[in-house]
Amino acid sequence: MMPDRTPQDLERYDRTIRLAQVGEAGQRRLLAAQAVVVGAGGLGSAAIFYLAAAGVGRMRIIEPERLELSNLNRQILHRAADVGHLKAESAERAVRALNPGARVEVAAERVTPETASRLLAGADVVLDCTDNFPTRFVIADACWAAGLPLVSASALRFEGQLLSVIPAQASPCYRCLIPSPPPPEQAPSGAEVGILGAVAGVMGTLQAAEAIKVILGIGETMAHRLGVYDGLAGTYRTIRRTRDPACPGCGG
DSSP, X not given: OOTTOOHHHHHHTHHHXXXXXTHHHHHHHHXXXXXXXXXXXXXXXXXXXXXXXHTOSEEEEEOOOBOOGGGGGTOTTOOGGGTTSBHHHHHHHHHHHHOTTOEEEEEOSOOOTTTHHHHHTTOSEEEEOOSOHHHHHHHHHHHHHHTXXXXXXXXXXXXXXXXXXXXXXXXXXXXXXXXXXXXXXXXOOHHHHOBOHHHHHHHHHHHHHHHHHHHHTOSXXXXXXXXXXXXXXXXXXXXXXXXXXXXXXXXX
16 A cells, blocks of 8 residues: 555546556655646646646646636636636646645746756656747756756647657757757747647647656656657657767767
């Protein structure tokens, strides 16, 4: 039996415990883990819900923005009554409503080169659920420097991408794939070109599954691959990633 857990806890996580790759030992590992999720928007909504449902015991949600009405087509953590309020606060309420046993802390501030080490500290896994390249690079560089596993996803229009960077597995870093932030004209936002809300949900769900695998040390992660989802075509494919000897981040 899992120590310090109620019968309700055992029932809540019963279907996960029944997985041969998880069991009670794996569930204890999830309950003891801390995930740091940067972004409580479209990606973060799905990722946060599934991490909380799986029993990840501690979660830090970093999100500085306030909810806008146009967010609600994909940001399912939040409700219409939350418009105008901090997403961090409504995200915390949603997690506690789903799983009262979850320990949640929120930070309504931005991840910058000055704040990154403090905000990401203590993470067993970091999920980048942001929607802009400058912040993604700050997160990726900070995780690489601290040796923290990173699960990063993006979604735009009908498409999404997923990758992990796990320094302990000598995986390619984020800059091995994209050496530097592209100019704004090459990286349109959802506000400019649109996004299907369900696509953000698909990618955020994949992030949660990947983060759980990283915590448990099971399966094959995306540490050496890039996942590409095409919602219009209904396809998902993976592309092999390798370290770049001239990479400005990890130096190969």
